[in-house]
Amino acid sequence: MQNYFKRKEPSSSTPINVVEIDDLPYDPYYRPRIFQYNPNQRDEIRRQYWIRGPSQPRGNDFPKTNGRRFVKAWFDKYSNWLEYSVKADRAFCLCCYLFGDQGGNEAFVTEGFNSWNKTERFKDHVGHINSFHNKALQKCDMLMRPNQSIHAAFHKQDDIVKTENRIRLGATVYACRYCLKCALPFRGHDETEASLFKGNFLELLDLIISQNEELRKLPKAPGNNKLVSPCIQKDVVKCFKQEVLKSIFKEIGDDVFALLVDESSDVSKKEQMAIVIRYVDTLGLVKERFVGLVHVKETSSLSLKSSIDSFFAKHKLSLKQLRGQGYDGASNMRGEFNGLKAKILEENSSAYYVHCFAHQLQLVVVAVARKHLALVNFFDKLAVLMNVVCASCKRKDILLDKEKERVEKEIGSGIIETGKGLNQELSLIRPGDTRWNSHYKTLLLLIDMYPSIIKVLEYVKEEGTNGSSQNQAHGLLKYLKSFDFVFYLHLMLRILGFTNILSQALQRKDQDILEAVSLVESTKERLQDLRITGFEQLLKKISSFCEKHDIEMLKMNVNCVNSRRQRDKITNQHYYEVECFNTIVDMQIQEFSDRFSEASNELLISMAALNPRNSFSMFDASKLMRLSKLYPNDFDSLEMIELEQQLDMYIHNVRKDPRFANLNGIGDLSRVMVETRKYLSFNLVYRLLKLALVLPVATATAERCFSAMKIVKSNLRNRIGDEFLNACVICAVEREALASVKDEDVIHRFQNMRFRKGKV
Structure with a gap:
C-alpha cells in the first residue's frame, strides 16, 4: 500500500492540535494561519480573537522605516480591523486573518504591510462593498450573532424561555460576584442535591432562590442548562476579571505609567509574578492597580522580561509608555547589566528604576542588628523567649491568665483607665524575619506584658517538663532582669519607633516619591537629634522601668565591668553612652545615608x-x-x-x-x-x-496581592488553575473596580464567549 500512497510530509500547514484559548498569541506576526488550527476549534478561536479586538498598541513609539513611520491616527480611522505588530513593525488585518483560509490579500494576513508612504493601500484593502475584506468583516459580524447560525436553528427558544434563562444567569452572576468579593472558595467537597454543604457557590445560590419568589416559580431547568456547573462558574469569573481590567486600562489609556513587579511561590510551589501598574487617573489621583498574576517557570531576568512583554501585548500596552520601575533588591531584578531593570532600560531609557523604599528600610535595620554584638545577643534572646513562652499552648494560656489578673488588679488600684477599646486581650507577637516593623510591636508588648512574662518563665523554670526548657527559662530570667536587657529594649524601641512611622507611610498606595524622600530625611534628622540629646531621656525611661519592676539600676559613675577594655577603667556612663548608644545610632544614620542614595x-x-x-x-x-x-x-x-x-x-x-x-x-x-x-x-x-x-515608592501593593493569593489558593484548594486563580485574585484585590462592574456587561460578555444553547 505504501508503494501507491506516499505519506505526506509535515509542513507549516499541518493542523495544530487542540490549544488553550487563553494561550493564543497576541502579536499578529506570530499567529499561525487560521486553517492550521483544529477544525473543531476554529470558530471558537475566531470568536476569541474578535472579542479581543485588533492588537493596537497606541502607546508604542513607532520606529521609522525609510524616513516614514506608522501613524497612530490610523487606528482610529480603521479601528475595527487594523492591527500593528510591535516586533515586526508591520500592519495586519484582523478580519482577513480570521477568514484568511478563503482567499484575500496576503499582504495584510501573512507578510504584513509596512510601506508607510503608500497610505492609499489601506483604502484599497477595504475596497468595494463586495471585496474580500468586507465579506470577511460580514462573516465576523455573523459569527457574533449566533441566533442566525445553524446551531441556533436546532435550538430555537421563545421569549419565555429566554427570560427564564436570563433570571437564572442573573442569580449565577450575583453568587459569583459575592464569592469573588469575599475571596471565598466556590467548590464544595460534596455538591450533590442531598449534601448538607455543597460549597459556597451552590449554598449561596440556594439561599438566593429561597429568598426570591421569581426564581422559586421558575420551572426546573434541564440538567445541562442550570448555569451552575464549574465551567459556567469559571466563565463568569473570567468575565468579571475582563471587565475589571477593562476599566483599569481604560483609565490608563495612552498615558504613562510605572511598573511594579514582585515574585512569590504559591501553596503548590509555582512561582507567581505579581504585576502592578501605577498611574495618574483623570481626576489627578495616583492609583496603584493590581492587574495580574503570571506563572513563570524560572526567575531569570530574560524569563521575567518575556512574561512582561507577553502581558503588555495581551492588554495592548507598550513599554514606551513606561516611566518608572519598582522592584525589591533581588539581583535578577536590579542587576546593572543583566537584571530586569537593565533589560527594560535597553528599550526605554525613560523607565527610571527606583529601589523599593520599604525594602531598603528593612535592610537598614537588619544591617545594624547584625553588626553590633550586643544587639545580636538581644535579638537572639528575643527569639528564644518566643519559643519558650509561645511555643506551648499551655504556657500561652498561662500568659493570658497572668496578664488578665494583672490588668484587673491595676484597674482596681486606679493605675489603668477603662473605656471602649482599652485593655483588650493581648499576646506576644512573633517577629518576622523579613518584616522588621513587626519587631516594634513585639517590643511594645514585651514592655507592657513584662510582669506576666516573668511569671510564665518562673513557672517554666519550676514546673518545666524537661531540663532544656527549664535551663532556657533560667537563662532568660537572668537576662530579662538585667540592666543590659532593659537598656537595649528601650533603645531599640526608640529607634524602631522612628523607622516604624516611615514604614507605615511607605505602605500607602498614593505615596509620592518626593514625600517618601522627605520622610527619609526627617527620620535621619530625628536620629541625629536622638544622637545629641537622647541619652539622658533614655536613661530616665530605663530608670523608671527598673524601679517599677525591681531591677537593679547601674550607677553610671562607677567603673564598667562589661567593657572589654578593663585596663582603661571606663565608667558605665561612658560605656553605655559612647560604646553602645552613640555607636548604634551612628550605624543607623550611616546605613540610612548609604541605602537611600536616591535622594541625592x-x-x-x-x-x-x-x-x-x-x-x-x-x-x-x-x-x-x-x-x-x-x-x-x-x-x-x-x-x-x-x-x-x-x-x-x-x-x-x-x-x-x-x-x-x-x-x-x-x-x-x-x-x-x-x-x-x-x-x-x-x-x-x-x-x-x-x-x-x-515613579514608584514601594512594592507594598504587590506584596498585598500575595496575601490575597494565599487566601484564594490555600492548602485545601492547591489544585486551582492559573487562569482561575488569576481572575479570583484580581477581583478580590480590586474590589473597588469590581463593585463598579455592571451585571449587564458581564452577561453580555458571557453570552459572546462561545455558542450557548440557552439564550438570554
Whole structure:
C-alpha cells in the first residue's frame, strides 16, 4: 500500500492540535494561519480573537522605516480591523486573518504591510462593498450573532424561555460576584442535591432562590442548562476579571505609567509574578492597580522580561509608555547589566528604576542588628523567649491568665483607665524575619506584658517538663532582669519607633516619591537629634522601668565591668553612652545615608522644585527644565520652548490663587490642578507633574496581592488553575473596580464567549 500512497510530509500547514484559548498569541506576526488550527476549534478561536479586538498598541513609539513611520491616527480611522505588530513593525488585518483560509490579500494576513508612504493601500484593502475584506468583516459580524447560525436553528427558544434563562444567569452572576468579593472558595467537597454543604457557590445560590419568589416559580431547568456547573462558574469569573481590567486600562489609556513587579511561590510551589501598574487617573489621583498574576517557570531576568512583554501585548500596552520601575533588591531584578531593570532600560531609557523604599528600610535595620554584638545577643534572646513562652499552648494560656489578673488588679488600684477599646486581650507577637516593623510591636508588648512574662518563665523554670526548657527559662530570667536587657529594649524601641512611622507611610498606595524622600530625611534628622540629646531621656525611661519592676539600676559613675577594655577603667556612663548608644545610632544614620542614595540624584533634586509647600518656596524653573530633558520622549524641542514660558506663567498664577495655598505635596497639587482645570492651561507643567507622581515608592501593593493569593489558593484548594486563580485574585484585590462592574456587561460578555444553547 505504501508503494501507491506516499505519506505526506509535515509542513507549516499541518493542523495544530487542540490549544488553550487563553494561550493564543497576541502579536499578529506570530499567529499561525487560521486553517492550521483544529477544525473543531476554529470558530471558537475566531470568536476569541474578535472579542479581543485588533492588537493596537497606541502607546508604542513607532520606529521609522525609510524616513516614514506608522501613524497612530490610523487606528482610529480603521479601528475595527487594523492591527500593528510591535516586533515586526508591520500592519495586519484582523478580519482577513480570521477568514484568511478563503482567499484575500496576503499582504495584510501573512507578510504584513509596512510601506508607510503608500497610505492609499489601506483604502484599497477595504475596497468595494463586495471585496474580500468586507465579506470577511460580514462573516465576523455573523459569527457574533449566533441566533442566525445553524446551531441556533436546532435550538430555537421563545421569549419565555429566554427570560427564564436570563433570571437564572442573573442569580449565577450575583453568587459569583459575592464569592469573588469575599475571596471565598466556590467548590464544595460534596455538591450533590442531598449534601448538607455543597460549597459556597451552590449554598449561596440556594439561599438566593429561597429568598426570591421569581426564581422559586421558575420551572426546573434541564440538567445541562442550570448555569451552575464549574465551567459556567469559571466563565463568569473570567468575565468579571475582563471587565475589571477593562476599566483599569481604560483609565490608563495612552498615558504613562510605572511598573511594579514582585515574585512569590504559591501553596503548590509555582512561582507567581505579581504585576502592578501605577498611574495618574483623570481626576489627578495616583492609583496603584493590581492587574495580574503570571506563572513563570524560572526567575531569570530574560524569563521575567518575556512574561512582561507577553502581558503588555495581551492588554495592548507598550513599554514606551513606561516611566518608572519598582522592584525589591533581588539581583535578577536590579542587576546593572543583566537584571530586569537593565533589560527594560535597553528599550526605554525613560523607565527610571527606583529601589523599593520599604525594602531598603528593612535592610537598614537588619544591617545594624547584625553588626553590633550586643544587639545580636538581644535579638537572639528575643527569639528564644518566643519559643519558650509561645511555643506551648499551655504556657500561652498561662500568659493570658497572668496578664488578665494583672490588668484587673491595676484597674482596681486606679493605675489603668477603662473605656471602649482599652485593655483588650493581648499576646506576644512573633517577629518576622523579613518584616522588621513587626519587631516594634513585639517590643511594645514585651514592655507592657513584662510582669506576666516573668511569671510564665518562673513557672517554666519550676514546673518545666524537661531540663532544656527549664535551663532556657533560667537563662532568660537572668537576662530579662538585667540592666543590659532593659537598656537595649528601650533603645531599640526608640529607634524602631522612628523607622516604624516611615514604614507605615511607605505602605500607602498614593505615596509620592518626593514625600517618601522627605520622610527619609526627617527620620535621619530625628536620629541625629536622638544622637545629641537622647541619652539622658533614655536613661530616665530605663530608670523608671527598673524601679517599677525591681531591677537593679547601674550607677553610671562607677567603673564598667562589661567593657572589654578593663585596663582603661571606663565608667558605665561612658560605656553605655559612647560604646553602645552613640555607636548604634551612628550605624543607623550611616546605613540610612548609604541605602537611600536616591535622594541625592539629579532626577529627585529636579522633581523637588514641583513641591507646593510653603507657597511653592522650592520652585526653580531651571531645575524643572533639566527635569524635562531627562524625558526626551515626552518633550520635543518646540515643547521645551513652550514649557519655559508656561513655567513662568504657572508659578505667578498659582501663588496668587488661594486654592493652592495649603497643599501638602505634589499629589494634592495634581488633584487641585484637575479640580481647577488649570491642567488644561498648563498642560506641559501637568505632564511634568504626572511623570513625578508615577515613579514608584514601594512594592507594598504587590506584596498585598500575595496575601490575597494565599487566601484564594490555600492548602485545601492547591489544585486551582492559573487562569482561575488569576481572575479570583484580581477581583478580590480590586474590589473597588469590581463593585463598579455592571451585571449587564458581564452577561453580555458571557453570552459572546462561545455558542450557548440557552439564550438570554
